[in-house]
Amino acid sequence: MIKYMSCFKNLKLSTNQLLFFTCCYIALILNLPFLIKSATVITALDHYNLFFLVSLPIFLLALTIIIQGLFSFRWLTKPLLIATVICSALIFYGTISYGIVFDYGMVQNTLETDTAEAWSYINFHAIIFFIFFGLIPSFIIYSVQLTYKPFFKELLSRLKIFSVSLATVLLIGVFFYSNYAAVGRNNKNLITYITPYKMVVSSFKFVRNHYFYPPLEFKVLDTAPSIVRDSQKKHVTVMVLGETARAQSFSLNGYSKRTNPYTEKQGVVSFSNMSSCGTATAVSVPCMFSRLNKAGYDKRVAMAQQNAVDLIHLAGADVLWISNNNGSCKGVCTRVKTQQIDTKKSNPLCDGEYCYDEALLAPLKNKLNRLTHENTMIVLHMIGSHGPTYFKRYPKDKRVFIPDCQRSDIQNCTQEQLINSYDNTIAYTDLVLSKIINELNQVADKNDIETSLLYISDHGESLGENGLYLHGLPYAFAPEEQTHVPMIYWNDPMQNDFDLNCLKTSAKSPITHDNVFDTLLSIMSVRTKAYNIDNDPFIQCKSQGAIARTTITEEKTMEIQD
Template structure:
C-alpha cells in the first residue's frame, strides 16, 4: 500500500490529462456544453414560446437545440485554430458562465444598454453582486469546465490538414443548419416575430455583439462638436424672492411600492403630512441608470435619445446654470452623474467609516442632508438649484440602504443573493428602502420649509427616480431588461413635488388635477425649467405638464373667460 494517499481530485485530473481529443472533437464537445447547459435560459424561453402556440410542430421543437448547436459550432470554429483554440474556448465558457448565472438568477439580459450600464458601474456596486452562492455557481459551471479544457490533451494535425478538417466541419454543420432553418423557416419566422426578446438571451453572442457596438460607439467614432441649444437663457422673476429648487434624483425606486400611489403598505409615512403631490403615471426613459439619467436631463426624448448626441449638447442643468442660477450637484451614488453634471459644481459624498452614515463602501442617504444644510445657509445667488443624487433602493444589497432604526418591515432579506430569500423577506427589504427614502425626502422638505419661514425664499422640491426594479415577478429580479419587453416594475417610476404654497406661483389644486396624467422622463427637462423660472428657446411649453398650473396662466385664462361672458 502506498504511504501517499491520492485524492479523488488528483485522480480526476490525471484521467483528464491522459484523455486525448482532436481539436474538432474538443470544439464540438464545448459547443454542446455552451448550447445545452449555458444557454438553458434561452432554450427554456424558446421552448415555452413554441409550445404556447396553438398548433406547433413537434419536429421543429426537437430540432431547435440542434439549430443553436450548429450556429455555435460555426461561430466558435471561426476563432479557434490551434494556439487560439483553448484560450478562446476557456474565455467563452467563463464569460458564458457569468452570463448564465446573471440570467438564470436575476433575469438579466446582456443587450447594449446592459453592457453600457456594466461598464459605467463602479467596483463597489459590482462587488455587491458577489456572494457564496455566486462563487459556487461560477466554479461549477465556469471554472471546472475551463480547467477541463486547459488540462485535456489535444492533438493537432499539420496546419494544412487542420484547415481542411475545420472547413469540412464548418461546411457539414452549415449544411445541416441551413437545412433545419429552411425546412422550418416559417416556424422560426413566426416565433421570432412574436418573441423579439429571445435573441437577447443567446449566450454569449448577444453580449459579444453588444460589447462590440459599445466599444465602437465610444472609442472609435470621432467626438461630436458640442452644440449649444441656447446661448442666452434668462431667469424670469415673478417677485423679489430668492428661489431655491432641490431636485432629488432617486435610484431604483418603482412607483408601485409607494403608498402615495396606492400601495397597501405604509411606505410613505412622512411626506403626505407635508402636502406633497405624487404624479402616479410616470414612465422612465430606460431601465438602467446609464441610460435613464442622461436621457432624463437631455432635450432628446426617449424615441430619439442617443448618448453620444446627448453628451455633445447642453442638458437642462447646463441651461439653468447658464441662465445665472447657482447649481450644485451632490452625489451619494457611486455610479456618478453619467456626464450630466460635468459643467457645474459637484460634490461627491466620501464613504469614510468616520461618517456615522457610512460603512466604507456606501452611505445612507441622510448623508445628503449635511451638504444641503450648508448650501441653504450660504446662498450666494437669487436662484439656486441643488441636485441630490441618492443611492436610494439600489440592489441587490437592499438591506444596506437603510439604518437599523428605519427597519420598519420585518423579516427582511439581509443578504445579496436575494433569490434565496423568501418573497416576503425580499419585498420587506425593498419596502424599507422606499420608507427610508420617504423619510429623507421629508427631511429635505423640512429644511426648505424652514428656510421659507425665516426668509423670503420660494422653495420647491422635485423627486424623480431613474428607473424601477423587479422583485421576482415572473422570475425577474433587479433591473436593466431591454425596454421593449421590460416589465412595468422597471419602467413605472415615482415623481413627487412639493413647494411652499404661500410664496410659489404654481397652483397646487391644478397640479393635483393633472397628477394622474401620462408623463415620462421626457417631461423633466421642461418641468425643471418651469420651476427654476428659466426662460429659454429650448423650452417646449406643450411638453410641460406644470405650465397650465402657473398662477399667471390661470389668471389670464380666467380673465379671458370673464371677457367672453361680458361680450356674450
C-alpha cells in the same frame, strides 16, 4: 474532486473534438435560458411542429460550432474556448438568478458600474455557481491534451466539421424557415438570451460608439437663457434624483403598505403615472435631463448638447450636484459644480463603501446656509433602493417591515423577505425626503426664501415577478415594475407659481421622463427658446403671469436666434 479532475490530464482530443464537446456545453447547458424560453413560446402556440421544437437546440449547436470554429485553431483553441465558457458562465448566472439580459444597455450599465456596486453581486451562491459552471469546465479544457495534425490535414478536418454544421443550419432553415421567422418576428426578445454572442455583439457596438466614433460638435440650444420672476425673494429648488424606486411600492400611489408615512403629511403631490426613459441609470439619467425624447434618444448626441442643468446654470442660477451614488451623474453634471459624498470618511452614516442617503442632508444644509445667488438649484443624487444589497440602503433601526432579506443573493430569500427589504428602502427614502422638506421649510421661514422640491426616480425594479429581479431589461419587453417610476413635487406656502390643488388633480395624467427637461425649466422660471410649453405638465397649473414671464413668443424666438 482533485483526483477525478487529474484524470483529464491524460485525456487526448483533437481540436475538432474539443471544439465539439465545448460547443455542446455552451449551446445545450449555458444556453438553457434561451432554450427554455424559446420552448415555452413555441409550445404556447395553438399548433406547433414538434420537429421544429427539436430542431432548435441542434440549430443552436451548429451555429455555435461555426462561430467558435472560425477562431479556435491550434494554440488559440484553448484560450478562446476557456474565455467563452467563463464569459457564458457569468451571463448564465445573471440570467438564471436575476433574469438579466446582456444587451447593449446592460453592457453599458455594467461597464459604468463602480467597484463597490460590482462587489455587491459577489456572494457564496454566486461563487459556487461560477466554480461549477465556469471554472471546472475551464480547467477540464485546459487539462486535456490536444493532438495536432499537419496543418493542411488540420484545415481539412476543420472544413469537414464546418461543412456538416453549415449543412445542418441550411437544412433546418429550408424545412423550418417559416417557423423560425414567425417566432422570431413575434418574440424579438428571445435573441437577447443567446449566450454569449448577444453580449459580444453589444460590447463591440459599445466600444465602437464610445471609443472609435469621432466626438460630435457641441450644440448650443440657447446662448442667452434667463430667469424671470416677479418676486424679489430668493428661490431654491432641490431636485432629488432617486435610484431604483418603482411607483408601485409608494403608498402615495395606492400601495397597501405604508411606505410614505412622512411625506404624506407634508402636502406633497405624487404623479402616479410617470414612465422612465430607460431601465438602467446609464440611460435614464442623461435621457431625462436631455432635450431629446425617448424615441430619439442617443447618448452621443445628448452628451454633445446643452441639457436642462446647463441651461439653468447659464440662465444665472447657482447649480450644485451632490451625489451619494458612486455611478456619478452619467455626464449630466460635467459643466456645473459637483460634490461627491465621501464613503471612506469617518461617518456613522457610511460603511466605507456606501453611505445612507441621510448623508446628503449635511452638505444640503451647508449649501442652504450659504446661498450666494438669487436662484439656486441643488441636485441630490440618491443611492436610494439600489440592489441587490437592499438591506444596506437603510439603517437597522429603520427596518419598518420585517422579516427582511439580509443577503445579496436575493433569489434565495422568500418573496416576503425580499419585498419587505425593498419596501424598507422606499420608507427610508421617504424619511430622507421629509427631512429635506423640513430643511427647505426652515430656510424659507428664516430667510423669507421661496423653496420647492422635485423627486424623480431613474428606473424601477423587479422583485421576483415572473422570475425577474433587479432591472436593465431591454425597454421593449421590460415589465412595468422596471419602467413605472415615482415623481413627487412639493413647494412651500410662499411659493405661489403653481396651484397645488390643480397639480393634485392633474397628477394622474400620463407623463414620462421626456417631460423632465421642461418641468425643471418651468420650476426654475427659465426663459429660453429650448423650452417647449406643450411638454410641461405643470403649465396648466401655473399662474398666467408666470406663464407670460417664462414663455418666449415666436417673434422673440426669432429675435434670439438672429
